[in-house]
Amino acid sequence: MDNRGLSPVVGKTLAASIAVLYVAGMTALLLNGPVPAGQTAAGGELGERVLATAAGHVEAAIPDGDRRVDVRTEVAMPATVRNTGYTLELRSGRLVLDHPTDALDRETRLLLPATVTVADGNWTSTDRLVVRVAGAPGNRTLWLEGDR
Amino acid sequence: MTARAQTSLPGLGVAFLLLTAAVFVGLVAAEGALGSTDRAALDRQAAVGLSERLTADRAPLTTRTSVLNDSRLGSLDAATLRSTYGLGPDTAVEVQLDGRTLAAVGDPRVGRTVRRVVLVETRQRRSLTPAFTGSQRATLPRRTDRVLVTLSPPAETTVSEVRADGRVVLREPGGLDGTYDVAVSPYETTTLRFETTGDLDRGSVRLVYFPERTRPAELEVTVDG
Known part of the structure; x- marks a missing residue:
């Protein structure tokens, strides 16, 4: 009869430890499986859109008209995809998104007139993206400029 | 004696069961939301870009922005699409005007389609005395x-x-x-x-003039690749 008073203490301790174990197990389970997978899936989607937006702005940066030009177009881009910075690379007419998570790498072909030369170059997402087009109407050059 | 007092444990078990069920329902919902997103942003962007290039102010086909010159529509073919608009070798493109195919490169089956309303301009030759x-x-x-x-x-x-x-x-x-x-x-x-x-x-003066007639049409650009 003396240890009857222990009963609620044992019960509460048992319940509390089971709850702690459950939460810990559940957290470990989620953080090792679905959460990173979801981050990668969402990051891939975002990366694809980032690349599509960048490609659209690069294509739209070519001015109309028949004068010699030197235009700089600033494009607002997200600084991170899946919590890390990324790089946009121009490689022989293709725009490549290079991300530390290799599953998020994407590339697309730029639809540009034949009179535009694309200079290879890199842009990192910590900079502001500036698309610069310069030259005479028959021979324009396009390149990416990072501007801090 | 002690067994009598642990009546809250089954309740805890039921609560955890419900919580686990809720977490799984949430996971399935999140997975479904990710799976149902439009995954062809690049194709879409290519189609939008190409349609913009086709209808731009000084494009080969247009007389002004979004107004296509009827007499130049015939000049659009697969080779022009490739050379003028910089399409990749593996890109399939189809350009249609009011359902009639103007030019096609490859066979875009699963591509994205962009529709724009444009005007098609025809110049007539009229005379007046x-x-x-x-x-x-x-x-x-x-x-x-x-x-x-x-x-x-x-x-x-x-x-x-x-x-x-x-x-x-x-x-x-x-x-x-x-x-x-x-x-x-x-x-x-x-x-x-x-x-x-x-x-x-x-009869002293004869005038020949060239009025334009425009009709609205739907330009469809499909890009795959």
């Missing part, structure tokens, strides 16, 4: 951007000047004779006035 009863004016019934004025005045009449809406467009004090190409404003109705010594009659 003003009668000049009681006035020296001729008003063109439709708007045009150029007029071919053929002057063959009677022997005793000299046409020294032609004005379009008050602006002098042709002037020769010694007398105008022959066919002249006159640029006029396409944005207002043109009235030509002839400054002459002597009278003009039917």
